[in-house]
Amino acid sequence: MSERKRHYHQFCSVARALDVVGERWSLLIIRELLLGPRRYSDLLARLKGITPNLLAKRLADMECHDLITKQQHSSIGSTHVYELSEVGRELEPVVLSLGRFGIRYMLSGPKDDDLMDIGWGLLVLKLRYQGQKSGTITLLLDGDADAVIQCYQVKFSPSYVDIRHGQHWASDVVVSLSVLDYRRLAFQGASLAELNAKNKIKVEGQQKKWLHFLVSFGFELE
Amino acid sequence: MSERKRHYHQFCSVARALDVVGERWSLLIIRELLLGPRRYSDLLARLKGITPNLLAKRLADMECHDLITKQQHSSIGSTHVYELSEVGRELEPVVLSLGRFGIRYMLSGPKDDDLMDIGWGLLVLKLRYQGQKSGTITLLLDGDADAVIQCYQVKFSPSYVDIRHGQHWASDVVVSLSVLDYRRLAFQGASLAELNAKNKIKVEGQQKKWLHFLVSFGFELE
DNA sequence: CGGAATCCTCTTCGATACTG
DNA sequence: CAGTATCGAAGAGGATTCCG
Numbered sequence: 001m002s003e004r005k006r007h008y009h010q011f012c013s014v015a016r017a018l019d020v021v022g023e024r025w026s027l028l029i030i031r032e033l034l035l036g037p038r039r040y041s042d043l044l045a046r047l048k049g050i051t052p053n054l055l056a057k058r059l060a061d062m063e064c065h066d067l068i069t070k071q072q073h074s075s076i077g078s079t080h081v082y083e084l085s086e087v088g089r090e091l092e093p094v095v096l097s098l099g100r101f102g103i104r105y106m107l108s109g110p111k112d113d114d115l116m117d118i119g120w121g122l123l124v125l126k127l128r129y130q131g132q133k134s135g136t137i138t139l140l141l142d143g144d145a146d147a148v149i150q151c152y153q154v155k156f157s158p159s160y161v162d163i164r165h166g167q168h169w170a171s172d173v174v175v176s177l178s179v180l181d182y183r184r185l186a187f188q189g190a191s192l193a194e195l196n197a198k199n200k201i202k203v204e205g206q207q208k209k210w211l212h213f214l215v216s217f218g219f220e221l222e
Numbered sequence: 223m224s225e226r227k228r229h230y231h232q233f234c235s236v237a238r239a240l241d242v243v244g245e246r247w248s249l250l251i252i253r254e255l256l257l258g259p260r261r262y263s264d265l266l267a268r269l270k271g272i273t274p275n276l277l278a279k280r281l282a283d284m285e286c287h288d289l290i291t292k293q294q295h296s297s298i299g300s301t302h303v304y305e306l307s308e309v310g311r312e313l314e315p316v317v318l319s320l321g322r323f324g325i326r327y328m329l330s331g332p333k334d335d336d337l338m339d340i341g342w343g344l345l346v347l348k349l350r351y352q353g354q355k356s357g358t359i360t361l362l363l364d365g366d367a368d369a370v371i372q373c374y375q376v377k378f379s380p381s382y383v384d385i386r387h388g389q390h391w392a393s394d395v396v397v398s399l400s401v402l403d404y405r406r407l408a409f410q411g412a413s414l415a416e417l418n419a420k421n422k423i424k425v426e427g428q429q430k431k432w433l434h435f436l437v438s439f440g441f442e443l444e
Numbered sequence: 445c446g447g448a449a450t451c452c453t454c455t456t457c458g459a460t461a462c463t464g
Numbered sequence: 465c466a467g468t469a470t471c472g473a474a475g476a477g478g479a480t481t482c483c484g
Contacts, residue, residue, distance in 0.1 A: 006457090006474085009271065011332035012342035014253050014317055017324030024244070024476070031236050040447055049231065051477055056448055079446065079484095087326070093319040095236055101316055102239030104309075110233035120234035228455080228476085246457075262466050273458055278467055301466075 005061075020065050021091060025050050025058055027098065030084070030091050033068060035119045035152075036164040037083040048115055067091065096127050106187055118179045119165055121186055122152055126161045131216030134158070135209045136171040143178035150179075156213065173205040173213070191220045227283075242287050243313065247272050247280055249320065252306070252313050255290060257341045257374075258386040259305040270337055289313065318349050328409050340401045341387055343408055344374055348383045353438030356380070357431045358393040365400035372401075378435065395427040395435070413442045 007019040021027050025047065032038055032046055044055055059082060062068045067088035072080050084091075103124070110116060118141050134157035142149040153167035177185075181200045184190035192214060195201050203210050215221070229241040243249055247269065254260055254268055266277055281304060284290045289310035295303040306313075325346070332338060340363050356379035364371040375389035399407075403422045406412035414436060417423050425432050437443070 008250065009333070009335050009337060010250075010342070011328065011336040011338045012253075012321075013324030013328050013346070014321045014342065015250060015324070016327035017320040018249060020324075020327070022246070022249075027240060027244075028230065028232075028237060031234075041445080044447090049477080051479090052448060053450080054476065090323055094316070094323055097315040097319045098239040099234075099236045101312055102235030102237070102242075105238035105242070106233070106235050111231070113231050114233040115231060116233045120232070120236065123236070266466090271458080273460090274467060275469080276457065 017094070020067070021062075021094070023058070025054065026062065027091070027095060029055075029058055029062065030067070030088060031095050031120070031123070033082060033084045033088070034092060034095060034123065034163075036166065037071065037081040039081050043082065046117065062088070092126070096123065099123055100127055103187070116179075118150060118182060119152065119163075121179075121183055122154070122163050124186055125154060125156075125163060125217055128217040129156050129161045130218070131156070131212060132158050133212055133216070135173075135213065136169070137209065137213055138168070138171040138174045140174065140176040141179045141182060142176070143180055154213075156216075171205070172209040173203060173207070175204075175210060176202040185219060189220070193221060239316070242289070243284075243316070245280070247276065248284065249313070249317060251277075251280055251284065252289070252310060253317050253342070253345070255304060255306045255310070256314060256317060256345065256385075258388065259293065259295075259303040261295075261303050265304070268339065284310070314348070318345065321345055322349055325409070338401075340372060340404065341374065341385075343401075343405060344376070344385050346408055347376060347378075347385060347439055350439040351378050351383045352440070353378070353434060354380050355434055355438070357395075357435065358391070359431065359435055360390070360393040360396045362396065362398040363401045363404060364398070365402055376435075378438075393427070394431040395425060395429070397426075397432060398424040407441060411442070415443060 005019075008015040010016075021030065028047060029043060032043055038046070040055070040059070043059075044050065044052060047055065050058075059068065059070075063070060065087075066085055068082050069085050070080050071083055122139070135155075137154045137156070139152045139154060140149050141152070151166055151168060153162075153164050153169060153171060155162040155164075177195070177200055181190070181195055185192070185195065192201075227241075230237040232238075243252065250269060251265065254265055260268070262277070262281070265281075266272065266274060269277065272280075281290065281292075285292060287309075288307055290304050291307050293303050293305055295301070344361070357377075359376045359378070361374045361376060362371050363374070373388055373390060375384075375386050375391060375393060377384040377386075399417070399422055403412075403417055407414070407417065414423075
């Protein structure tokens with residue numbers, strides 16, 4: 001089931017990796033799946049600009065390369081979801097290093113026709129955690145275009161930070177803020193004191209966990 | 223001077239990075255320049271398969287984005303060399319994380335029509351160094367297709383490993399081995415004892431530095 | 445409605461040839 | 465040596481249609 005695809009024909013691990021995930025959209029699909037499993041149409045909706053046929057092709061190729069799996073998803077009536085495989089999850093450092101590099105292009109703010117998604121912004125948390133403790137935090141973010149509250153669960157430990165969309169498991173802390181304020185905090189160097197003073201952040205649960213979270217993730221208290 | 227280029231139109235640092243270096247060949251050009259400055263025709267020769275016109279376009283785009291600079295190179299009669307800028311050098315983690323991921327596709331050895339370059343194989347050294355000491359090693363590698371000895375200089379310190387092609391500066395140790403043996407060592411898990419027993423590696427200078435180098439870079443002694 | 449396949453157009457890429 | 469020019473082939477974008 002191999003391919004009649006373009007490759008670089010170089011015996012080099014960088015080139016080999018690019019043979020597999022170097023095409024347009026591939027790494028953005030991985031980025032999406034880093035936040036949890038998604039259905040075909042979820043991906044289609046979140047990756048505005050990709051065409052159905054191209055998405056299908058990329059998914060098929062990546063399944064072929066064992067980067068993702070197509071799971072039967074019995075719960076909701078829907079047929080199945082795409083999910084990162086063991087191998088696919090090892091692309092996280094690639095996505096994150098691109099993300100770190102790309103931050104410099106975010107400083108000037110979004111362009112007019114840019115799409116926004118708060119999940120993309122949460123990925124930087126995976127880079128920032130330097131702490132020694134573990135815990136679970138639920139983030140409730142509201143105020144995006146649709147005015148729908150989005151729920152993410154952040155499970156952090158010294159070795160790994162797991163971020164999932166739409167999970168509602170038990171967590172040590174529940175934190176609510178607006179997506180705008182999150183972006184100010186994460187990308188525009190806004191201080192917590194500033195947002196707290198304006199009562200922009202609501203915290204329920206073990207506030208110590210939240211404080212630890214903030215400090216370990218490099219957010220400024222003052 | 224900006225572009226009528228395709229981009230993803232997403233306010234996301236991963237997408238932004240891919241807007242800049244996500245196109246075919248871009249990251250391989252960066253990979254080449256991580257081993258030192260190169261002339262246009264050096265790049266054209268090393269990136270077999272790229273066309274002159276595409277290489278020119280990529281170089282122009284990357285210069286536009288301040289990833290590389292085009293320096294007047296007075297010494298050799300040649301006109302100029304391309305070199306990574308400060309910003310471009312920050313793509314190293316991207317290239318290296320791709321390289322780490324891609325190692326899994328190297329285990330089966332090269333395909334028939336694969337190009338080989340020992341410089342590409344040396345890049346993994348940047349990932350492997352875990353030591354606390356600093357030093358400089360000259361690697362002399364012989365036995366590639368052209369039977370030309372290739373010279374690389376590895377300058378390692380706790381914070382950074384710099385690898386340059388064709389340098390002949392003073393170094394603590396000079397190590398000679400064949401490219402085949404290097405590949406066995408680095409990618410096929412060959413042990414040093416094995417190669418030493420067969421007298422495959424020649425070391426001149428402070429042998430302690432060399433030993434430290436080997437251990438800190440994760441090579442197996444037994 | 446989820447999950448594609450089709451048709452068509454436009455852009456990018458690759459191969460070769462050519463020029464300052 | 466350092467690129468342009470040209471042209472056909474492959475890939476990507478957009479809209480629509482099809483199937484279960």
